Amino acid sequence: MEVDQLRYFLRVAERGNFTRASEELMISQPALSRSIQKLEDELGQPVFERKTRSLALTDAGVLLQSRAQQILTLIEDTKAEISDDGHTGQIRVGAIPTIAPYFLPDFLRQFSAEFPEATLIVQEETTDKLLHSCTQGEIDLAILALPVPARYLEVEELFQEELLLVMPPEHPLVEKTQIRLADIKPFPFVLLDEAHCLSDNIVSFCRQRSYHPVAVEHTSQLAMVQELVSLSHGISMVPQMARERDETNRRIYRSLSGTKPIRKIAVMWNPYRFQSQLLETFKDRLRVYTQKRKKQQK
Numbered sequence: 001m002e003v004d005q006l007r008y009f010l011r012v013a014e015r016g017n018f019t020r021a022s023e024e025l026m027i028s029q030p031a032l033s034r035s036i037q038k039l040e041d042e043l044g045q046p047v048f049e050r051k052t053r054s055l056a057l058t059d060a061g062v063l064l065q066s067r068a069q070q071i072l073t074l075i076e077d078t079k080a081e082i083s084d085d086g087h088t089g090q091i092r093v094g095a096i097p098t099i100a101p102y103f104l105p106d107f108l109r110q111f112s113a114e115f116p117e118a119t120l121i122v123q124e125e126t127t128d129k130l131l132h133s134c135t136q137g138e139i140d141l142a143i144l145a146l147p148v149p150a151r152y153l154e155v156e157e158l159f160q161e162e163l164l165l166v167m168p169p170e171h172p173l174v175e176k177t178q179i180r181l182a183d184i185k186p187f188p189f190v191l192l193d194e195a196h197c198l199s200d201n202i203v204s205f206c207r208q209r210s211y212h213p214v215a216v217e218h219t220s221q222l223a224m225v226q227e228l229v230s231l232s233h234g235i236s237m238v239p240q241m242a243r244e245r246d247e248t249n250r251r252i253y254r255s256l257s258g259t260k261p262i263r264k265i266a267v268m269w270n271p272y273r274f275q276s277q278l279l280e281t282f283k284d285r286l287r288v289y290t291q292k293r294k295k296q297q298k
Contacts, residue, residue: 095130185211191203
């Protein structure tokens with residue numbers, strides 16, 4: 001039984017499809033099928049139940065999936081521990097799309113300057129996918145917004161940031177010196193798709209105050225939300241970090257009066273995986289960076 005066979009098996013099990021798995025593994029589908037067949041021959045029974053359009057794990061496949069994940073985790077952690085010198089190595093960082101392009105670049109530049117021999121790999125995904133990747137050891141840590149249903153994962157809050165109301169320059173609310181939540185009720189919203197937790201933050205804040213925002217448009221990127229607002233398709237709320245990156249004069253940002261909408265940013269990792277010296281240093285630098293950020297915003 002070879003390590004690559006286990007990796008191939010796990011990818012097919014995760015995707016439930018040989019075609020998608022072969023594309024991601026960058027090997028031909030016949031080669032992938034032969035590898036799985038060889039594995040099944042060695043085990044003496046099938047690990048997949050072949051259906052017309054999908055695959056399902058057999059009882060043997062379910063057991064092998066659990067064992068294969070443990071074996072590959074042990075191999076990867078052993079390699080990392082042996083080569084752990086605190087300066088070299090790879091750190092796989094995950095972040096949700098409403099954080100990655102606004103928060104990470106400056107921090108990663110600083111870390112790379114201090115540790116030039118380290119390799120940083122960034123994965124931008126939704127919260128659900130980051131939870132899965134972190135649990136499976138596909139990434140070393142993730143930066144995302146609370147709350148998260150993180151079973152068996154360590155979660156540490158880094159900072160809070162305000163969600164700011166964003167409007168086109170000609171919007172009637174622009175002239176108001178103070179904008180209350182009641183003032184925005186008549187106006188339609190542009191929101192991110194439901195897969196993004198930022199929309200949950202916004203809707204939850206409004207619902208707690210007996211108001212449900214009406215979304216006229218949904219999009220998958222925060223930058224597109226901002227563009228649609230500038231085109232007068234609606235208003236929205238965006239994180240402070242996105243506002244800091246917005247240098248255009250085609251949008252106006254305002255802080256709501258009274259209780260302000262916020263989101264909590266946290267770092268998450270799997271405490272059952274080996275934590276290299278470099279990874280621990282990365283987390284320490286991240287804490288220092290966020291503390292400086294908070295002081296600068298006061």
